[in-house]
Amino acid sequence: MATKNVLLDFKKFYLRDMRLLNNLGVYVPVEKSKYPKLFAFYCFMVFFFFMGLLNGAQYLYTFINAQSIRDFAGTGYVANICSMANVKSYYIFTQRKQVIKIFNDLNCQRFQPTTEKAKKLAQKGLDFYYKANVFLTAISVVACTFSVTTPIFYPKNGGLPFATWYPFNVSTTPIHQMVYLHQTISVYYDTLINVSGDLLVAGLSTFIGVQCDLLCYELVEGRSDSLVDYIKYHQEIVRLAQKSEQIFSRIYFFQFFATTTGLCMTLFLITLVEPNTVEFLFLVIYLAAIFNLLLIPTLFSSELRRKSENIPMAAYSYPWVDAPKSLKRDLIFFIHRTQTPIQFQVLGFFNLSLEVFLKMVRNYKRKTNRADINAGDIKKAVWDEIKNKTAIRNAALTFNISNTTLYRHVKKLRSQTQHFQIDDSANESLSEGDSPHMPKYVQKRTECT
Known part of the structure; x- marks a missing residue:
């Protein structure tokens, strides 16, 4: 797609998120690297040596040493969430060409605002995404910091942040310090990749939602005498949403499973610890971080659906009263085609929406109240x-x-x-x-x- 006058640089806005993914070892080369082989080796080390080794050691401990439900939950509530970093890295890597193509098309002429008023409308949506970006990153980093510093105040797991199994003795010096450092670095990689993957979905949802706002603005203003441009514009938006869904559909199928099991295990562990302890505070912060891992993508996906539902009403506001019959026919066809809102789906099983998230929360609340009554x-x-x-x-x-x-x-x-x-x-x-x-x-x- 041709790029002429860039009134709002979307690529520059999303470039820092893509650079963060690259710095974390997710192989999405949106920019040419001076040392491509060295960058590929770095991504390989992050995926296998750091994240893969930590997640594998946690699952080995679960199957070898776990003797009770508490031991199983004490390992699984972290391992399931951390393993999602490997899942996201893998699927983003396999779909890297699609991701790069979407990123390169952000500044195409059709997606650009045409007036300063439209630019302010688009900037408003981007600012909301930036605030959510900072909030989710902050709470996830705080939870990660608590997880690696908890053994200092509350000795457990042999003095290590996570219960893991290794085929050698980790209690001796300097092996213990090296394993502690490895777990700390690995869990920060897991946390930031999880957050960056979710923010990538939120960012694409925001961009598509901004395009829906711009389309509604153009329709209400009636800046074009032909509806063909608007129809093509809407088709481009739908096509972009379909490409984005192909990238993240499988990721969120596994994420819903990992997050729900992690929530159950965390709630179970909260009932077993004393309220006035460091471990209790860590579990509460960790629980909030897990909720946000599902809340942010579902919130932005639902916001995208809401904005796409405004398109038929905006089309009806188009000045069609004195228009010829051919334009009225095109308008009826356009309104009919836009009745179906744009919505991300998870492998076609359910929508990635706030409604699904709230149903899950109500289910947890109902079970918690029932447990309190019992x-x-x-x-x-x-x-x-x-x-x-x-x-x-x-x-x-x-x-x-x-x-x-x-x-x-x-x-x-x-x-x-x-x-x-x-x-x-x-x-x-x-x-x-x-x-x-x-x-x-x-x-x-x-x-x-």
Whole structure:
């Protein structure tokens, strides 16, 4: 596509994200490298030596040393998320030609704003993406920093950040320090690649959404006497969305699986640690980071859908009243074609949308509330049982008989009554001859005998 007058440089805006991917070892050469072989070797080392070795060591520990659900969750909640960095690197590498082609077409003439007002409209969408970029990167880096510094305050995993299995002794010096440094570098690679991959989806969603805004602006203003340009413009937007979906569809199929399992394991671990500990704080921050890994892409994808839904209304606002019949026919055809909103899908199974994310959150909330109710019922039952046993022990001391004998009488009385309650309040008045330690059901039992 030809590029003439560039009113807004989209390539320059997204170039820092592409450079970050390259610096992290994701092989997407949007710029020519002076040393292509050295760059390829660096990407190979990051993929296998750092990320692959750490993720493999975590899964080996899970299958070899994990003996309980807690051990399994304590490794899986990190390993599943970290392994997504390898998945994203692989699929972006296999689709690198498509990514480079999309990047080179960002500044084509058709995608450029035509007026200063349209430029401000596009810049508004880009600014929102930049703020989300900074927020997601910051919270992910904080969670990553907590994960590598937690062993300093809370010794675990043999003094290492993550529970891993190696075929050699890692407790000796300097092997321990080298493994610690390797895990630290690897998890930063995993974190930043995960974030960059999600931001790449958010960035493409933002760009396509900006194009929908520009198309709506052009339609409302009626700057062209022919609808052919608008139809071709809309076709280019749809084609760009389809190319983007081909790149990221498989990635988010695996990401939904990894994120949901990571959320379940993290919530399970939160219930097992004390609230006022460093580990609890780390798990809470890590949980927020996992939620954002799904929230940001689904939020931007839903925003893209919302903006694409405005196109039919903008087309109806086109000045068609005094137009010829041929233009009216084209307008009806255009409105009919734009009724289907632009939406990213995950392998055709479900939409990458905020609705799916909210359904998942409501499901977690429902299960958490159910667990709280069950926990309350269990606590009440345990407390009632403690009161029963305490009352039986006090009565046994009063009558100078064994607990077993008295418990047998109580069990028989309980089976004969439908409503069995214990009330051994010391504030109630006792009749003459009653023992102050005797519960009421024992007093009634003695009266009957």
